[in-house]
Amino acid sequence: MPVGPLGLEPSEKLLGMKGRRVRMVGYLVHQEEPVAGLSYLTPYPVALGHEDESLADDLPPSTVFLHLSVGEMASSPRVLHSAGLIRLTGQLAVGPQLESDGRISSVRLLLDPESTTSLLGTERPSP
Amino acid sequence: MKMKPHLKTPVVLSLATVWFGTLAGAGIASPTVTRLTPPSELFATGNSAPVIARFLPGQRFDLQATVRPDSGKTISEFQFYVDDVPVKSPAGAAGASLVTSGLVAGLPAGTAVVSLRAFSTRRPGVHTLKVKAVQSDRQVVTAVGNFEVVVVDDRGCDRDRFGAKGGFAKNVILFLGDGMGAAHRTAARIMAKGYAQGKAKGRLAMDTFPFTGMVMTASLNSIITDSSPGMSNYVNGNKAANNQEGVFPDDTQDPFDNPRIEYLAEYLHRTQGKSLGIVTTADVFDATPAANAVHTSNRGNGTGIVDQFLDDRDLTGLTVLMGGGRKWFLPNASNSINPQPMTGSQRRSVNDYVLPDDIVKAWGAAKGKLDPERNLISDFQSEGFFYAPDNTALSSAGSARKLLGLFAFSNMNVAMDKINGRRGVSTVVQDYGFPDQPMLDEMTSAALKVLEKNPEGFVVTIEGASIDKQSHLMDSDRWMLETLEFDRAIQVAKDFAATHPGTLILVTADHECSGAAIIGASRLTQAALAAKAGQPQTELRDKVVGTYEAAGFPRYEIQADGYPSSTNPDYKMLIGYGANADRYETWVSQPLPTQDSQQPFVGTYPLNSYPANPSVRNSGIGFLVTGQVPGDQAVHTASDIPLSAYGTGASLFTGVMDNTDVFFKLVQAMGDDARGYFRR
Numbered sequence: 001m002p003v004g005p006l007g008l009e010p011s012e013k014l015l016g017m018k019g020r021r022v023r024m025v026g027y028l029v030h031q032e033e034p035v036a037g038l039s040y041l042t043p044y045p046v047a048l049g050h051e052d053e054s055l056a057d058d059l060p061p062s063t064v065f066l067h068l069s070v071g072e073m074a075s076s077p078r079v080l081h082s083a084g085l086i087r088l089t090g091q092l093a094v095g096p097q098l099e100s101d102g103r104i105s106s107v108r109l110l111l112d113p114e115s116t117t118s119l120l121g122t123e124r125p126s127p
Numbered sequence: 128m129k130m131k132p133h134l135k136t137p138v139v140l141s142l143a144t145v146w147f148g149t150l151a152g153a154g155i156a157s158p159t160v161t162r163l164t165p166p167s168e169l170f171a172t173g174n175s176a177p178v179i180a181r182f183l184p185g186q187r188f189d190l191q192a193t194v195r196p197d198s199g200k201t202i203s204e205f206q207f208y209v210d211d212v213p214v215k216s217p218a219g220a221a222g223a224s225l226v227t228s229g230l231v232a233g234l235p236a237g238t239a240v241v242s243l244r245a246f247s248t249r250r251p252g253v254h255t256l257k258v259k260a261v262q263s264d265r266q267v268v269t270a271v272g273n274f275e276v277v278v279v280d281d282r283g284c285d286r287d288r289f290g291a292k293g294g295f296a297k298n299v300i301l302f303l304g305d306g307m308g309a310a311h312r313t314a315a316r317i318m319a320k321g322y323a324q325g326k327a328k329g330r331l332a333m334d335t336f337p338f339t340g341m342v343m344t345a346s347l348n349s350i351i352t353d354s355s356p357g358m359s360n361y362v363n364g365n366k367a368a369n370n371q372e373g374v375f376p377d378d379t380q381d382p383f384d385n386p387r388i389e390y391l392a393e394y395l396h397r398t399q400g401k402s403l404g405i406v407t408t409a410d411v412f413d414a415t416p417a418a419n420a421v422h423t424s425n426r427g428n429g430t431g432i433v434d435q436f437l438d439d440r441d442l443t444g445l446t447v448l449m450g451g452g453r454k455w456f457l458p459n460a461s462n463s464i465n466p467q468p469m470t471g472s473q474r475r476s477v478n479d480y481v482l483p484d485d486i487v488k489a490w491g492a493a494k495g496k497l498d499p500e501r502n503l504i505s506d507f508q509s510e511g512f513f514y515a516p517d518n519t520a521l522s523s524a525g526s527a528r529k530l531l532g533l534f535a536f537s538n539m540n541v542a543m544d545k546i547n548g549r550r551g552v553s554t555v556v557q558d559y560g561f562p563d564q565p566m567l568d569e570m571t572s573a574a575l576k577v578l579e580k581n582p583e584g585f586v587v588t589i590e591g592a593s594i595d596k597q598s599h600l601m602d603s604d605r606w607m608l609e610t611l612e613f614d615r616a617i618q619v620a621k622d623f624a625a626t627h628p629g630t631l632i633l634v635t636a637d638h639e640c641s642g643a644a645i646i647g648a649s650r651l652t653q654a655a656l657a658a659k660a661g662q663p664q665t666e667l668r669d670k671v672v673g674t675y676e677a678a679g680f681p682r683y684e685i686q687a688d689g690y691p692s693s694t695n696p697d698y699k700m701l702i703g704y705g706a707n708a709d710r711y712e713t714w715v716s717q718p719l720p721t722q723d724s725q726q727p728f729v730g731t732y733p734l735n736s737y738p739a740n741p742s743v744r745n746s747g748i749g750f751l752v753t754g755q756v757p758g759d760q761a762v763h764t765a766s767d768i769p770l771s772a773y774g775t776g777a778s779l780f781t782g783v784m785d786n787t788d789v790f791f792k793l794v795q796a797m798g799d800d801a802r803g804y805f806r807r
Contacts, residue, residue: 003536003560005516006504007457007470032759043558047600047759055429056413056452058596060559061471061536095469096459102477104459106469 001062018094035101039066065105069116088115160270162193167272180274184249189386191242192258193378202239204261222489244489251278295798296775297584297629306595306640315610322680332618333634336771350765357637358418362391364790372418382425383480396444404447404587410537411452431480438493447574449532451539456503474499507531517563542612568615598641599760603702604694604716635770641761642705647678652697664750711749
């Protein structure tokens, strides 16, 4: 995601993929205090959120906000961190949107059920 | 009655509450004052000492009280008294208010927050502060507290250097190494200079400063501070609660209407016409930069904070603002615009500001507006600020008289990654989207070129922000390089002082972070250490950590750019943490800023590799170090902070001092006195 002096400069390729089903590879952001139903994918490992950080964070502009598929969102689970590269599939959404963590996302991946299940696993203990 | 503060915004009952007047019935109810601001031990416990709130002669601050009426009654009048003399706001009635709506939850109906804005007095000494409130049935309640006006005499005068008339500091450069304790400084020296037979082969720039003090860093509500009071305590002379900057706690929900204390920059701009500079490697809305100019009880209110940087520049004299945080300055178009432009803006109405009229009238502050669609970069430029989005642009800002630099969307990348980017051995800054970020010494140089243009002088805070952030992450090598970057900026300031007489430089920290300690050095070469990855504690700890004489003198080769060629030399320095969270330790630097093990490409999430432990960094290749604190990151500590001082008035900064004492010493160095005029 190119960034210019006056903000994001999304490529035509990205804008052309809006609404399409895509496959993305990246790292899940490690959240100190996970937000229910929301996670983030970045091109390199990022740790997020301690009490002294607030919104002064290290999320790159190319961060993709991950939305769990609708059924799972309803029960508001928390996506816990996993190490290493991960491949996810889902529908790409592009454009500013207010998220439940108070941030405004620019790019979102609405995860397929299979990717959601793979992130959540089964019977995860509450943090 | 001893009250232990246990709330973020402590509410206490006054022992000094007195009521007189007629009883309405057989009950003994009466209105009560539950908060009196400025805070005082006199109000909280009945003890006149220690005096909590202190001010310079003429320094402005707000008076406020929270008054709870009897059930079914209201508070109809109030008056503040200083030394039993009724006082007014400089804006008269317009600078006072009685507010009964928008209060925090849990207060009885009819509770009133009464305020008198921008009060000041020049009379030195301890003063009693009294509030009298009248209930609708004419019952009266009073409460008493105290505050002090500190006499600033001419001991700041550097008579030896400037003769009988003395010399005073015209410029103040305040270096704030966020989270930088003694161990951080020592480790940076070992890395950068090396030792020979017990002698440091060189000194950091901060080591060469001739005067040293120790700073106590507690906040208003804890021995463990955070960066908000950690900064604002230095620059307004008063304690603040954690997460709050430039204000005292109150009982309203609005985070921008809290009782204010005039900042050093505001005081000096108003009385002397000085300029303010703020330079940081963090997002500029972050606590340390914001707590030089913005008054808020919520350090997270990014939109309102950055707006006020510009809107209140006539109060603060803001002339230079540099760091990350571009995301707050970009317009966030309203939902009515279709298609929505995608700028990456994080501006939101919910964290923007609109001030109540009493603050606007009494302080001369901008009213504000909920305007996420604002193009703040454009507004800065319209006010004459040169905008630099990267180092190349910064290099061409020479003739600018005002400077705005926004080099990243949020925090700038850390020194290690910026330098490795310049050396061509890392692509982190490219991956991040900001390949041309300046180093802190380059930012310092550019800032001073602009600020020196003001013949009245300036005050600038320069922050090495990620010493703290990397300490939280227990990334030893990255915070060491952050400290080196910070020290290189200090050298720039020291060189400036040599050609600009009347410059005072302080190097300090808001708090210590992580309880960092230099525990020894590796007994192994880099190759042998790397080969131990994945081995158990008996190998990776017991056969690696060299303590006492086994530590020897770690050697790092420093390149021409001033940074080590590698943070993994043979027999490298090893760091332990006293305020750590769980982590897996390998002792080896990782190429990426967050050390996550890079497993091969996987098709689906590997459920069986999910860590039993919250911390995942280096799991599988490091040994587990169980933390002292829960969570995944190290925390701040209460350790005193070393302070180094150089230049005009530096001799004032010795001994053990409170962080609020630094404020008064700064003004003392600048030559104010109780009569409020400055000798030039």
